[in-house]
Amino acid sequence: MLSKNERIQIIKFGIVGFGNTLTDILIYAFLVSCGLSFVLSNLAAFIIANVQSYVVNASFTFSDNGKPAQMSLGNYAKYLVGHSASLLVGTLIIAALISWLGPITAKLVATLVGFVLNYLVSTNLIFARKNTVGSKGPLSHEKSSPPSHPPNKHGSNYDR
Numbered sequence: 619m620l621s622k623n624e625r626i627q628i629i630k631f632g633i634v635g636f637g638n639t640l641t642d643i644l645i646y647a648f649l650v651s652c653g654l655s656f657v658l659s660n661l662a663a664f665i666i667a668n669v670q671s672y673v674v675n676a677s678f679t680f681s682d683n684g685k686p687a688q689m690s691l692g693n694y695a696k697y698l699v700g701h702s703a704s705l706l707v708g709t710l711i712i713a714a715l716i717s718w719l720g721p722i723t724a725k726l727v728a729t730l731v732g733f734v735l736n737y738l739v740s741t742n743l744i745f746a747r748k749n750t751v752g753s754k755g756p757l758s759h760e761k762s763s764p765p766s767h768p769p770n771k772h773g774s775n776y777d778r
Contacts (some may be wrong), residue, residue, distance in 0.1 A: 630679040631737050634671065639729050642667035643722070650721055656712060660725070664705045671736075672697045680745035687745045700739040704732035 620628070642663045649659035672694050676687040708728035715724035 627679060627741070628737070631675065631740070632733075634674045634679050635733055635736070637674070638667045638671040639733075641670055642729070643725060646725060647722060656716060656721055657709060660709055660712060661705070664708075668698060668701055669694075671701075675740060676745065680740070682747065693744070697740075697744045700743050701736055703739070704735040707735065708732050 645666055646656075646659045646663035649662055650656055654662075673689070676689045680687040708725075708731065711728040711731060712721070712724045715727055718724075719727065
């Protein structure tokens with residue numbers, strides 16, 4: 619069972635993803651209608667929506683007590699590499715389904731698969747919080763174990 623914070627994070631990711639998906643689909647549809655190939659249209663739409671996704675997810679979805687997750691060119695490069703798997707998978711799905719479903723419906727199917735892949739990458743690789751004492755990973759269901767020794771005379775479990 620997911621914790622309340624995990625459920626909220628998934629909902630936030632979905633809200634941001636919806637906005638990014640609109641950006642992605644609108645740019646893709648526009649470029650396809652202008653005669654650009656579906657591969658180049660998908661690539662351009664992906665890059666634009668990916669930059670938007672990174673900034674909004676860092677600022678909103680994965681913020682910690684209102685403080686945005688760390689944003690840097692290096693961290694974005696990791697984000698881009700991590701999400702490029704969904705671009706590849708999405709493009710393959712579109713290529714497989716385009717003659718049967720058409721370019722827009724094929725893109726919608728690819729987007730659903732990409733949502734799951736992107737959430738897993740974002741949560742576990744890009745915006746994973748550093749483990750601290752008593753903390754597990756963002757989706758861990760493990761309980762923190764109690765300290766191995768009783769509190770000291772100051773009430774702390776850590777020696778001074």
